[in-house]
Amino acid sequence: MRRSERLAEIVEILRDGRLHRAQDIAETLEVSLRTIYRDLDTLIATGIPVEGARGLGYMLREPVLFSSLNLSLAELEALHLGMAIVAEAADPELQDAAQSLARKVSQAAPMAREAPPRWGHGVYPFHRAQAGFPHMPLLRRAIRGREVLRITYRALDGTVSTREIHPLQMEYWGPVWTLSAWCTLRGAFRVFRTDRLEACRGTGATFAVTPGQELADYLASIG
Incomplete structure (x- = not known):
């Protein structure tokens, strides 16, 4: 299972709003406890409303209504291309909206924080x-x-x-x-x-x- 798929599975497990032990999640996904802790840290760092602590358990504070975790790479590509096109439109209001949406999608994508260190964590010009x-x-x-x-x-x-x-x-x-x-x-x-x-x-x-x-x-x- 790819890490992006595993992150999506963790969110699905936490969707019921109940407290889940990291050990139970690890056993369900058949990975190590250390891997689950690392994945949960990633979800929290990217703004997914996960709350909890090691040894106690984790839960979602609020429903995740829109997340790039629910989109395939092809769907993300289509969304990204659409935003890029709108960002070049003549209407300033739509340009601002497209740029704002791009930032939100980027922040919601856990993979955005998994980039290799040599790429850094800067914000790249969207048109690139x-x-x-x-x-x-x-x-x-x-x-x-x-x-x-x-x-x-x-x-x-x-x-x-x-x-x-x-x-x-x-x-x-x-x-x-x-x-x-x-x-x-x-x-x-x-x-x-x-x-x-x-x-x-x-x-x-x-x-x-x-x-x-x-x-x-x-x-x-x-x-």
């Missing part, structure tokens, strides 16, 4: 996300079909490189989308911001299941 949308269909198809991609990527320091990657998973970090992949150039896992992809195309080649280079290996490497 638009640059990555043209690549989304190809990225999703490549992940499903295990297709090797050739990308041209501009790093945060301005360095441009061309490399072949094995795409594994897309993540939503609020206003930033990233692609986790095995990079054949570095021989290691790398995370790429989709808005910094200057070019992306399929090679027609597929990559085989390789121990140490799979999504499960990547998730294990980041804890």
